[in-house]
Amino acid sequence: MKRRLTFCLSILLALTAGQTALGAQAQTESQNISGEYAELPEEVLEEMEESLSLEEELLSDGNGETSAQESQAPEIPATDYIPVLMYHHFAQRDMGRGNGVVVTQAELEEQITYFKEQGYRLISLEELDHLLTRAEMNPKEESGLGLSAKYLCITIDDGYYSNYELAYPVFRKLRVPAAIFAITDSVTNHVGLRKFTWKEAGEMIKNSQVRIYNHTSNHVPADETDADSFVAAVLAGQEALETKLAQQKDTVMALAYPNGEYTPEIQQRLLEEGIQLQFTVTPGVVNRNTSRAAIPRIMVVSGMTGEEILERAQRLAAATME
Numbered sequence: 001m002k003r004r005l006t007f008c009l010s011i012l013l014a015l016t017a018g019q020t021a022l023g024a025q026a027q028t029e030s031q032n033i034s035g036e037y038a039e040l041p042e043e044v045l046e047e048m049e050e051s052l053s054l055e056e057e058l059l060s061d062g063n064g065e066t067s068a069q070e071s072q073a074p075e076i077p078a079t080d081y082i083p084v085l086m087y088h089h090f091a092q093r094d095m096g097r098g099n100g101v102v103v104t105q106a107e108l109e110e111q112i113t114y115f116k117e118q119g120y121r122l123i124s125l126e127e128l129d130h131l132l133t134r135a136e137m138n139p140k141e142e143s144g145l146g147l148s149a150k151y152l153c154i155t156i157d158d159g160y161y162s163n164y165e166l167a168y169p170v171f172r173k174l175r176v177p178a179a180i181f182a183i184t185d186s187v188t189n190h191v192g193l194r195k196f197t198w199k200e201a202g203e204m205i206k207n208s209q210v211r212i213y214n215h216t217s218n219h220v221p222a223d224e225t226d227a228d229s230f231v232a233a234v235l236a237g238q239e240a241l242e243t244k245l246a247q248q249k250d251t252v253m254a255l256a257y258p259n260g261e262y263t264p265e266i267q268q269r270l271l272e273e274g275i276q277l278q279f280t281v282t283p284g285v286v287n288r289n290t291s292r293a294a295i296p297r298i299m300v301v302s303g304m305t306g307e308e309i310l311e312r313a314q315r316l317a318a319a320t321m322e
Ligand SMILES: [Zn+2]
Pocket: 043, 044, 047, 157, 158, 215, 219, 258, 259
């Protein structure tokens, strides 16, 4: 506990002293505005850093430069892979550089509208599960999925109040599904940066295609605990979801690994427990070779347009598929 608190403080200090454009005064001001959050909790920062550093590695030629080869590589059809996007936190207005994971409501709306204009169908985790099952039953040499349409999946980690206040109205208005991975103890006990309540989660489930899934009960990453404790936290998260959101029917058992950390033993034990979809923060796209115990995702950072997200998906597909 003490260690986590120290870590949290060091992040806060780094934020205040570091690259962020927000000064201490701006932080105080913005915290007073409903729906605006200047502070970034540790769980967001760790997931962001992990994902972005892996992505940089994947898309660079080792000199920090984007590989020229990629642009010459044959374009992989968008029907051959499924991008799974990862969001965290939302704000009403731009929080400035250095707030990497805070996406504005307007950005989210533009992105989804663009995906739809480009002919993408946004799918639920249940549909993703179905498509993966179909691919598993029909193994082929090539990594392309050969789908009949372009699909895309939206996921959000941690379960912040901003998901309910700012993102949910967009999902509802545009009639698209979204999967939120909630830290169940934080919802129940109101821990850390404000989370939505179980009542608000129920409202989202009732009025939209938003569904709530498992991000463990306590957000302790697999590399900071033993396998037994980790599996127990996943099962506790699952039980909380089933108890608090009994109205949520026919959902798959899906987990987003805290900080994207996992081990082969944990993956296997969770599959045996029925956790059929396990999401990481490893950059990439879903294709025929994707393991359902290590589903890659594309991190959406502030300031990205829908077009940029699809370009990134294409580049990651080219870098990770044959
Ligand atoms: Zn998280």
